[in-house]
Amino acid sequence: FLPHLIASMEQVEETYVMVKPDGVQRGLVGEVISRFEKKGFKLTALKLFQCPKELAEYSRALQGSQVQVILPQTDQLHYLWSRCVYGTLGYCVLAKAWEGVGAVASARKLIGATNPLQAEPGTIRGDLAVQMGRNVVHGSDSPENGKREIGEVFDALMSIIELNSAQNISGLRK
Ligand code: UDP
Numbered sequence: 001f002l003p004h005l006i007a008s009m010e011q012v013e014e015t016y017v018m019v020k021p022d023g024v025q026r027g028l029v030g031e032v033i034s035r036f037e038k039k040g041f042k043l044t045a046l047k048l049f050q051c052p053k054e055l056a057e058y059s060r061a062l063q064g065s066q067v068q069v070i071l072p073q074t075d076q077l078h079y080l081w082s083r084c085v086y087g088t089l090g091y092c093v094l095a096k097a098w099e100g101v102g103a104v105a106s107a108r109k110l111i112g113a114t115n116p117l118q119a120e121p122g123t124i125r126g127d128l129a130v131q132m133g134r135n136v137v138h139g140s141d142s143p144e145n146g147k148r149e150i151g152e153v154f155d156a157l158m159s160i161i162e163l164n165s166a167q168n169i170s171g172l173r174k
Contacts, residue, residue: 013103014044016140016149017111021051021090023128023136029093032124032137035110041098048093051085060087084138097150104146107139 019032037043051059059082085092098107112123116135119126129135140146 010101011143012099012101013143013146014097014099014150015041015103015107015143015146016097017095017107018084018138019093019095020084020134020136020138021086021088021092022134024048024091024093026136028128028136031128033093033095035124036095036098036107039100039106039110041100041103041107043095044097044099046093046095048091050091051089053089055082055085056087056089059083059085086133097146104140104143108141111137111139 017032017036019029023029023032033043033046100106110124112119112125114125114135115132116125116129119129121127124137125135140149
């Protein structure tokens with residue numbers, strides 16, 4: 001009875017997961033999504049997109065830079081994202097939200113440590129990756145960032161992508 005009561009008091013959270021360009025290129029989208037599905041999370045939105053040029057260029061500028069970049073709070077997510085696409089214009093898959101009890105911490109456990117060499121076998125990075133700069137997947141690191149990433153990053157990226165597509169379409173029409 002008590003464990004059930006405690007479980008029902010635990011919060012249903014939303015987290016945000018992205019299969020990074022290396023994961024998409026290696027054909028690991030199904031594998032990654034499957035691990036979250038099997039765990040029991042509910043998937044609420046999924047989108048395949050090509051990394052926006054602006055983000056790829058920003059990311060490339062940061063690559064190899066050992067300098068600690070100090071950014072205003074509002075740019076933190078942009079910075080995080082740019083670290084996630086490794087300067088490529090590759091495709092990413094955004095899983096907008098996975099819902100479940102303790103989803104954020106649980107997703108991070110499924111994903112494993114940032115450096116795949118330290119990630120436990122059984123985790124996504126432990127099983128499927130070798131390098132930190134090719135670690136297959138991103139997941140929110142706190143419920144607050146989960147909310148922000150779902151709201152700000154997903155929606156902001158979608159609008160950049162839609163803008164780019166609109167420009168491409170008008171460019172094609174000229
Ligand atoms: N990263 C890297 N080298 C580093 C630190 C981070 O290549 O020294 C990349 C790595 O792909 C990581 C991403 O930047 O997944 C974001 O870093 P963070 O510290 O947020 O790790 P995560 O939350 O992804 O485990």
